[in-house]
C-alpha cells in the first residue's frame with residue numbers, strides 16, 4: 330500500500346458570515362508526514378474535518394485519487410472517506426465499550442468481515458500501538474496516553490492510506506509524547522500512508538514531519554519542507570516554533586506594530602532564540618534543523634524518505650540560501666551530485682509543495698539584518 334496525495338487548492342471555509350480561512354493551497358505528498366501548526370482558533374480542526382468531507386468549504390477543491398471531494402456525489406465521498414483514518418482530539422472512544430469493541434467498531438460497521446477476521450485485525454493493530462493485553466479495559470479505566478493509542482488503533486483498522494491526527498499529543502507528559510512521536514514515525518515506516526498531524530507541540534513539529542505548515546490570519550502563511558519553516562526568518566514562524574511571547578501573535582488578538590518591533594529588538598539584543606539559534610544578527614545557528622526521527626531499529630526505512638529526498642532536491646532553487654543549505658545537508662551523496670550537476674528537473678505538479686504567503690497576508694517585517 331502506498332499513501333495517496335491530497336491536493337488542496339484555493340480552499341475557503343466560512344460559517345455564516347464568519348470566515349475561518351481563505352485560499353488554502355497545499356499538497357500533502359504521498360506517504361510523507363506533514364504537520365500543521367497555528368494559534369488556537371485558526372481553524373486547524375475545521376481544516377481536518379474538511380479533508381474528510383465532514384465540513385463543506387464553499388470554494389476551492391480537495392483532490393484525492395482523482396476525485397474532488399468538495400464536489401463529488403455522496404456515494405463517491407463515502408468511498409473516498411474509507412481511505413482515511415482519523416485520530417480525533419479526545420480519542421473519541423465509546424465509554425461503555427471496552428477497547429476491543431471500540432477498535433473493532435469501524436470493521437463491524439463498514440466491512441462484512443467474520444468475527445475471526447475482526448479479532449485478528451484488532452489484535453494486530455493493538456499490538457502495533459503497544460496495547461496488547463488491554464482488550465477488555467474500558468476507556469475510563471486507562472490513562473490518557475493509552476486512550477490516544479486506542480484511538481490510533483481504531484484509526485488503523487480499515488488500513489487507511491491517509492491518517493489525520495488532531496493534537497495526538499495533547500494532555501500527555503513529555504515522555505509519552507516522545508513515545509507517541511516514535512510510534513507515529515514507526516507506523517509511517519510500516520504502512521507508508523500519508524500523515525497530517527495538527528499539534529501545538531514544538532518538539533513534535535521540529536523532529537517528526539517531512540513538511541511543516543502554519544495557519545495564521547485566516548490563511549496558510551507557509552507550507553513546505555521542514556527545513557523551510559525551521560530556517561525561516563519570518564517573525565510569526567519563529568515566534569511559533571520557539572513558543573515565545575515576543576512576536577506578532579498576541580493572547581487574544583494581534584499586537585500593534587510598534588509593540589512587536591520593540592519586542593523583536595529586545596529579543597535580538599538578548600541574543601535571539603535558543604531553539605533555532607537565530608543570533609543577534611539573524612544568522613541561523615547549528616541547531617536550527619534538528620535531525621528527523623528515524624524508525625525504530627528493526628523496522629524498514631520509510632519509503633517516503635527517498636521519494637521526499639528526490640522531490641526536495643528538485644526544489645532547491647526555490648528556497649533562500651539557509652533553507653537550501655539545510656536541505657542539502659539532508660541529501661544523500663548521489664542526489665547532491667545530481668543537484669550540483671544541474672540535471673534535476675523541477676518535480677511534477679510541484680507548485681503546491683511549498684507556499685510562502687507571509688508577505689501576501691501582511692505579516693510584519695522582521696529583523697532582517699545579516700541576510
Ligand SMILES: Nc1ncnc2c1ncn2[C@@H]1O[C@H](COP(=O)(O)OP(=O)(O)OP(=O)(O)O)[C@@H](O)[C@H]1O
Nearest residue numbers: 344349367368369370371372373374375376496529
Ligand atoms: N461547526 C461549526 N459551526 C460554526 N463554527 C465553527 C464550527 N466548527 C468550528 N467553528 C469555529 O471555527 C473556528 C476555528 O475552530 P477550530 O476548532 O478549527 O480551531 P483550531 O485551530 O482547531 O483551534 P485549537 O488549536 O484550539 O484546537 C472557531 O472560531 C470555531 O468557533
Ligand SMILES: [Mg+2]
Nearest residue numbers: 373374375495
Ligand atoms: Mg482544534
